[in-house]
Amino acid sequence: MKPAQMKKILIALQIICCMIVGALSLAACKDDWFDVESSSIMTEQQIYASNDGVTSILANMYSRLNDGQAFNTGSMNEWDESISNATNQQTTDYGDAYRRYYDYGLIREINLFLKNLDLYGEKLNPDNKEAFKAEARFLRAYTYFEMVKSMGGIPLITEASDYDEAVDFTTYQTPRSKEIDVYEFIHKELDDIKEKLDLRDGNNNPVKNRASKGAALALKCRAMLYAGSIAKYNASRNDLSLTLPGGETGIPADKANYFYGLAVDAAKELIEMGVYSLYTKNVSSKSDNFAELFLKKNAENPEAIFVKDFDGKSLTNFYTQDAIPRSLRSLAGSGSRVGPTLNLIEQFERMDGTISSLKTVNGTETVEEVTSTRSTLDYIVYDNALDIFASRDPRLMASILTPGSKFRGADLQLWAGIAVWNNNGYDFKHTLSIDNIEQYNNQQMTGVDGPHATSEVTNTGFLIRKYLDPNPGSESQGKSDVAFIRFRYAEVLLNAAEAAYEMGDPEGLALGYLNQIRTRAGLPILSAITTIESIRHEREVELAFEDHRFNDVRRWRTGDKIFDGNRNTKTALICGLWPYRISRPGHPTDGRWLFRRVRANKRNNPVKFINSNYYTGFEASVLSRNPLLVKNPYQY
């Protein structure tokens, strides 16, 4: 080979070497090279180093707490308090998965949080660390209560397992605990932590959007009442078999008084704290006072004990947007999602303490179909639309928007149509479309807010007022900052009254508690409680739309009787009340009002509570992954 050629090759080789060195250097720094950044991931060491980090984890857990139907207009409309105006409810029952709640993802994170606080929280102030632990245990007790309510006894898991792919996964299996043991766990946990949670501000106001002693006691009071009821009423239903042999569902009847006693004790302890009371700040109107109770927050509201709060900006709730009357809505397609039922309205007592139907006709009340356009019934004629609701429990007007109501200072337009007198009867005229309301004899046929048999207006004749935000603008884009109250003082009193009464009222507390509620409401006090129905009825009215109705009929074991799916059962058939303006020129009734009692056209079938609603069935994949679980009664 010639030297020149040789030289060329050498140079080329040098270059190649350089390239290889370059390439290798790229490879050599490979670990650094592949380091990437994250804008959201924090290590355990970082996040558990400060109160802010720990609070951030807690905030996530608070955001995931289960709330049944809180501000959820969909599930609000499922039983007898209201119907959906937006959709036809075709279903006859809700199946055995109804209100299934089984969130072990959250349980794991709480357990992990308790473990990590010890592993990584060495920089935290020890007192704070203890408070954080107590708070997490409160959230866990709350979550177990939500689960036991839904499923009965479930596996009690209080430590987060480590994931090890190598182990036999059957070692991860845990059987269901007895239902009684879950309630006992909740009881013990809350007793253990309540004193570590007594957070108050400088004016002795307790914290409400976070765990507190009051929240722990209120939770305990409610949970123990539930346990007591299950013990007592499970036994009363010999016709059902709601008890599993292993005690996974059902609590022995002899434990009833034990749990009722615990509920009363918890209530007494909460009352004795002296920081909670019934809301009575608006002295001018009992109705407005009751409505205000659901709008005031924090120190302004001594009745609230534990709430889910919103800021109306980044943390929005769409309840007001969903429920706002059509005449006040600002977004197309929104509003009127909740149609309170006549069934509920008629539960509001008359001021004389009686419970009676609204009088629409002389003679027997008849349920009509909204599609019938003529009637010769002998309707009672009212001067004003509000008159039919006169002298009823002030909480009616505080909870419900009825024909004749005002909201945000504006008169609602609630009438179904014009009743035209014709040949000894009435012809009923309704607008064809609610978007383009027609005239009849220069009179507007139907009110902008309905009732009408279409969506986006009420179908029952009523709209909801409870929790509805009176601030203009809050009905748009979820901007309402109204908080949902999970526990309030009135419920604690009602729980205690019920528990005390159920156990024979040894201390004579029940009547006093109940009368506190009635006095605040503006009703005459009772001189004695003659049946448990007085307390249950008070609950139905006071706590309407607050996620109690389904849970109450469940624990009283009355669900299948009240909601038997039978068209002839008054409590199962959902009705509305349609007001009409009378057109009878020259006659004194002209321009006055009549009301038709109508079957709710959006609820085609009577409400049906099936036996598997007492304990929700387990998901198939949950059962298959853990063969130790036994199915619930009546589960397929």
Place this chain on the structure above:
Amino acid sequence: MMLAYGMLISSGHAYAYEPPVVHTKETQRITQQNTTNIRGKVTNVKGEPLAGVSITAKSLANIKISGTSTDAKGNYEIKQVPINSVLECSYIGYIKKEMEVTGQPVMDIILEESAINLDDVVIVGYGTQKKGEVLASISSINADDIVRSTSPNVAGALVGKLPGLSNRQTQGTPGSETTIQIRNLGTPLYVIDGIIKDQGTFNNISTNDIESISIIKDGAAAIYGVKAANGVVLVKTKQGKEGKLSIGLNAYYGWQSWTRFPELANAAEYVRGDYERRINSGQLVDVETAKQELAKWEAGYYNPETGEDYRGYDWTTFVRDNVPQYSQNITASGGSERVKYYLSFSHLNQEAVFKDYSFKRYNFQSNVEANVSKNLKVGMNMSGKLETRENPGLSGDDDYWFARLGLFAARPTYRPYANDNPNYPALLPYEKELNLATMTKDISGTYNEDWRAFDGNWHVEWQSPLKGLTAKFVFDYYYADKKRNNFERAYDLYTYDYASGTYEVADRKTTSWMQRQFEGVEDKNYQFLLNYDNSFGDHHVSGVLVAEGSKRRTTNTRLAQSPVDNNFLPVLTNNPDNLAYLYDDFESRATAGFASRLSYDFKGRYLLEVAGRYDGSSSFLSNKRWGFFPSVAAGWRISEEQFFANSGLSSFLDNIKLRASYGETGDDNIDGYGYLDYIGGYTFNVGSAVIAENPSGSIDGSTVKGSQSRKTPVNQVTWYTSKMYNIGLDLGFLNNKLSSEFDFFKRQRTGLLATNPKESQMPVETGIVVPGINQNSDEVIGFDGFVKWNDNIADFNYNVGINFGYARKKNVLVANQVFDNSWDRYRWDQTDRWANVYGASNVWAAKIIGQFQSQEEIDNYPVVMDDQGNRTVLPGDFIYEDLNGDGVINDFDSRPLGYGEALPAFTFGINLGFNWKGFDFAVDFAGATMQTLVIDFEAKWPYASSNNSPAYMLNDRWHHEDIFDPTSPWVPGDRPPLRLDNWGEGGSYRRWNSYFMENTTYIRLKNLELGYTFPKMLTQKIGMEKLRLFVTGTNVFSLDNMKKYGLDPEQDGRNGLNYPQHRVYTIGFNVNF
């Protein structure tokens, strides 16, 4: 003009294999014979001079004697050429021509463009190859064929032109991107001038600046490693050519209209249908009033005194026809032996059919290359763009959607302006934000999005002293910056009071909103390349060695204010307290790889290629990060064999090549595996709650951002592996006038993310999420190819081509699915079933076997259609097939019908063109079939959301002879009768069914171009090298099965409300100085 698939001309790196000049006694003998000097001019058939054409004098024994090439004006001179020798004239892209030297001193040569020139150079991964030696399945397209489209984005310009490229322009929104896939494999990898880029960059290069595009369809993509499983799109931008400065001006102006949008019902139809549906549903209707009302609407009654107005309004007046789209481009290119340059500036402006909606783009490209010394070349390709999208600021993210909905929803019984006075937009009581009259920048505010991008590519190339070995270093830097300013104003809506003659504010849109968004992308790419190409006798060896690394960082910051107190100044300082949200996010990724390819051929007859890449990606844990991706390909050019040359076949068959390849690629972008899923810890900003922050402070609290524990770290997962098998056959007949290529392929992917088999054993109560593993697999099987013919009759040159591709995906294994029962398994199991069909809910539908003809038939029908004992069924309602024979129609009666909502399984294109005496003409047809559109929402339900509907829905339906009389006889129609509650009544609309599914099939005239180039003699007088005028048409017509819905066949929106494509006609010119 030529239509060249598979042909790519590159001036840059032609490693042309030239036989060495052999000095023998024969040569010396020749020189002693009679010789002559020849000069002449080489032009193409249009008379345009061709520069750089190689002219070689050869002896009859095919031995090279001497050679030269033409100058910039196409002139050549060659001296001392022996008489009776042969003058061979060759130029890439043209058919080689040989002429006998007879002694005449001037020989002008006209070259014809060739369909395929096997010496053409094709871009392949990290280099180029001669077409004849390519073993991979690669389709290419060059500049002429790309620019013959008014599509503003590059992908759109490729539609119907490349075999194996699946595409569908589902949205015609100005500035929108077109989705393309190679062989329906998934989103491909884009490589521009050798550097990996994203789809957005690809789509927004100016089509003027592209020299060629190749798509790698088979295992040859393995050289791109871990990201190349879905094929690779290679783009080369134009480079300067040696020669004097050439300035080009290209411009067009066009008129656009929607191809097709559903024709909506008029007021009378709308009102009639509204009454009709209520009566059909048994709703109370005051018949007398209704009849009077309808009569007024039908008559269009109007009383200006009282304001009674039954005229109806045609809202399509807000959709403009013939809106402009225009483009200008100026290029300067040229160069000397030392420096070559290509500079270009382009501007594109496209308006939408809605007023105030527009898209603009400015691009520049500056490619310069300099030979600093004999062996050293440096170059830089710099490009930049500015894109602006502007439209009125409406609620929601997609303002185009709002305008379309405003058009579709608008009830013809309302008018846009109070008292028809355009200063007073009217309140539409049903949807106050949907009045098209308010959708202007003046009223609603302005949405503006600017996207600026810069790309710099600097390279140094060194020709080593070792023959055929070059080394190259490339650094590429890309920076893109997207800024969005969105201002949605509050505004008033009016009514007119006829009594007083005044306008009143009836309502106000109060929700005002202002948003700023900053999005950034930064890409850095380093690349070392060694290229070797040499021949040793009959052995030809070439290879490439690459090391490269890239880093990418993206940032995204958004903040918004609502309400905005000042309705005029779009600044966030208006009221900083009203901060609606603040969002800040960034992420980065890194990859590195070492790749190499080695090619060998013997006499250009037997070809072999092996390639591989060792690749790493930051998407995986360090011990799962690196992978090796090999490929191998072999080819046999039968036409180069002696026995072939001797056979009769060679008289008409010029080229026959068999190819086979196998390659493995990967993908680090795995469905179901998120960014940094291999890391534990906590994720910040997940869930938030209003809570008191500090135990000792105020109890009111504020919103605290949550942090959630991350799932079990995914430490098992790595890229999935894709194996691509390909067999191909290339044929060339009759001097390559007829050419074709066919490919059959199968891609198998293994290691797709699957549920962990142990997951089904992990009790839910542990709360543990068992991480997924690489276990699933799928395959795509298909074929593609083209046939084309290119010839001339005298000076009439013409070409005809057809291309096609079929590809369909099947899930081979979806592991560890758990089913509760056998129906669930049948319904949802995806293993061994077509993708997009199984596991999808919409293409499982009930089959319609007819429509009820009478009430009597309904009453006697044994099967329940509506879950309500057929109580709600009316004549005209669908009869579903009761497949399981249980007397009830429910989900168990659904079966998989259709192909799935995906890109079409079969696509094809037809390309025709000719040129004659300065005229050139070309058309491209594009078509597709085997794709299902599931019709839903507005396209399915009459009066969806109580709004207007397409006219056909309200007209061609079953109805009573007298719609007001439910006892009158039924009149048949196509669709079921109208009713109030489509969901609840009748069952026709209630479930997915075969009536509302279409196998969308179309062939559309995508591009049409007619041009005329003025004779040079004329244009030179006014100083122009070239002057060409042209007219084009885009989406001129289509034959399809979507006409009955009034929908563009390519749109894929179930509600039919996609922005349809534009039909565009343009006129334009190309000038060269």
